[in-house]
Amino acid sequence: MVRVITQETFNEVVKENLELDMSPEEAIEDAVEQFEAQGVDLSNIVKEVMDNIPGESKNKLKSCLDNLGKLIKTSSAKENEIITELKILKEECNKSLAHKVFAGSNGAYSMLVDILEMYSGNYDIALAALNTIIALMNGNPDLLEKRGINVIINYLDTQKNADIQIKVLEWTKVCCIKHEQNRQDIFDMKILARLTKLLHMADVPPGVVKNVCCVARALTLDDDIRVQFGKAHEHARELASEILCTLTDLLQKFKGDKEMVSDIILTLTALIVRNEFCQKVEEAGGITFVMDVFVNFHDNEKLTRQCLKLVKGLAGNDDVKVHLVQKGIGPLIVSSMHRHEKSAGVVGAGCSTIAALCLRCSANSILLYDAGAPEVILQGMKIHNKDADVQKQGSWAIRNMVSRDKSLCLEFLKLGAEDILRTAIKNHGKKIDYDAKAALRDLNCAIE
Incomplete structure (x- = not known):
């Protein structure tokens, strides 16, 4: 069985190395060597020192999060102010995993879910918040919890704008990659019924089909080393029962679109279990x-x-x-x-x-x-x-x-x-x- 550790355990060892007057790079390298020598799989570990984010960037992140926190609590907050802070947060999160983890440990996820709940009827703010939460959780899916899943489901049920639907599906996908519990929790919230409904829309946009396919494939992954047994086969079986024929029909509809054909074929291959x-x-x-x-x-x-x-x-x-x-x-x-x-x-x-x-x-x-x-x-x-x-x-x-x-x-x-x-x-x-x-x-x- 593969041996795994938590991010906190890795960070503690790096911190101990730093106290021994090692440079950040040496501290990380030594920690990696120690764990690999013990047969530990580090593929899910952020191999960066959280305290090694440049001061200017850390201050920018902290200031951005403080500003967002204040704006959420202010009833007179202006739309452009919220969107500006969301764009800054997104840019910072895209810099590295260390930035994502730092932002997550300072309340970024909860703030973004709050904004998505409060501004679900505001296209510009909702879209900016979705782009930001995707940046925050891409490669960092542990942040997801029940409230976030409820937001995903509510948005898929109520939002009719294709751009919003696509971003919600992108968010769902990044939550599923390398996280078996997220996959199971999302599936248990009847995500399949929502995916089926989207595919059956009249004149369903190519972008929506593409991202439904991405979510379907993500739900059938078995890539979380922290879990000995997953439900990839069960998910594939249920997905196939509902959407296999629809996808095959869409293959004919989009037969001239190379990217769409590619996504549908990949998804069919993942589902014929x-x-x-x-x-x-x-x-x-x-x-x-x-x-x-x-x-x-x-x-x-x-x-x-x-x-x-x-x-x-x-x-x-x-x-x-x-x-x-x-x-x-x-x-x-x-x-x-x-x-x-x-x-x-x-x-x-x-x-x-x-x-x-x-x-x-x-x-x-x-x-x-x-x-x-x-x-x-x-x-x-x-x-x-x-x-x-x-x-x-x-x-x-x-x-x-x-x-x-x-x-x-x-x-x-x-x-x-x-x-x-x-x-x-x-x-x-x-x-x-x-x-x-x-x-x-x-x-x-x-x-x-």
Whole structure:
């Protein structure tokens, strides 16, 4: 189990080091070395001295927070005065994590939630406060509590302005990253019903769809090292039940918008965690839409890689796997791997997708063989012979293609598969030893 500590524990050790006449940099470096030597994971720790914020910046932050506190309590406070202080606070929080933590420890979060509650009907102040609280909590999500979650839910229920909706969704997203308890608390407050309602709005703006997708993906993360078991799968299951078909339909609606297509594909990939969800995507026309993306954005490396990962996910359903290849996905995969053969990411994702499509399915293996898969797999492995992941995925693609139809071995061997696999073992050793030897075995090559 991973060992973790609190920010306070880390700060105490740094403080002790400073008392030993170490410089701030030395104090931090020594503390990091101490904890890492004990096997402690410091990825969630702010590795800056809170007292090491330059005096001018600290004074500016403190003065800003004092001014905001007074303005909140003054009934005659002017709108432009509040917005000015909010912008200063946002700029200071964007400077470093140390600034965020200092602001949070001096009441910034409570003040911002107060402003959001008091000025929910004032567009300019609400927008400025949302931008500021996002800056404060980005990378610093521990500040969130029940009152903040209630503000999120109330804003999603009552605010009709797209700009406000987008900022509330951005705030929700940063609260969910690396914080399992926040994810669960937000989900328990029925956030899913609000996300579904937003997606079903008539002429829903692209920015809203994009940020709904971001929140949905954030709710399915499992990135909080402080928690041994999270609810990523449960969240993905419930999200998929409600919004999977809607997202698939939106993929067609926004098919000409590269950024929107990217976000929707990423979200679909995160949500298809069960067999029936793959089926739902197919029933909603997802296979046709994905094939269109391969064709329409064939020169876009990032989108191609994302499409390959979605196809791999859909191949988790045996029926959908067969339909994908029958409908002609094979030549599109091979073509995309040829076009982006210099990209290790695309080649690795392509090999992984071919492996998934051919797993326990000799009919798919034959169709992919006819589409030219052996050549593109081996060419990719040769080009990226220093990349262990490409060698591993390529090995599995070879193995799954030939394991149930030995007549396909000859073409692989003619193209030099044995030498490529043995070279991979020589270059990467134990990292891919099992995978490459499994492929060699199924190619009927001699192995130890």
